Amino acid sequence: GAGVSQTPSNKVTEKGKYVELRCDPISGHTALYWYRQSLGQGPEFLIYFQGTGAADDSGLPNDRFFAVRPEGSVSTLKIQRTERGDSAVYLCASSLPSAIQGKAVANTGELFFGEGSRLTVL
């Protein structure tokens, strides 16, 4: 597809359950980002990948949150033992790499966002 694709668009689950949210970035985009957005707030950084590795996971709120990108394309955000406070829209974005001295680094330019996955924990 032409854009960033996120599934599911809506997920309702019960407290304590496990949830997986999927992101399919734009083809050729090596950097992939996860953000979380609560109502009326700006996107809150969670984690970003450069290729298959997590370049910065400092925004993950606790060890119930985990993300993978095993083949450097699709990424899955995994939330264990969900809590009501996890309810939010989870946004994924991808971007092109920048090259510095021949070594690809995370892009400093435009992010392309998906439509988000709205998670509701009852």
Added chain:
Amino acid sequence: SQQGEEDPQALSIQEGENATMNCSYKTSINNLQWYRQNSGRGLVHLILIRSNEREKHSGRLRVTLDTSKKSSSLLITASRAADTASYFCAAHYYNQGGKLIFGQGTELSVKP
């Protein structure tokens, strides 16, 4: 937290008027970006201004950057009802790798 601040939080204007939104950030940046978000949708990139630039234009958008005050502003001229959306600034900080840190946003309402 390095999250910046935006003001106003909400702005309501009439079609044809100009809208100005302001953003402040914390420390040295590589660039600052502005995004738009329609209700219930993803964010769309509008414009990027680098730390060595002071002003940039794109259609009806004008962005300024004042690194001495660590602030930026987004001006939308001759606003239209279709400009109604939330607008966010996002800072790429100098020592923070590739991540963007977003502000809290300004909710713009343009009345026909």
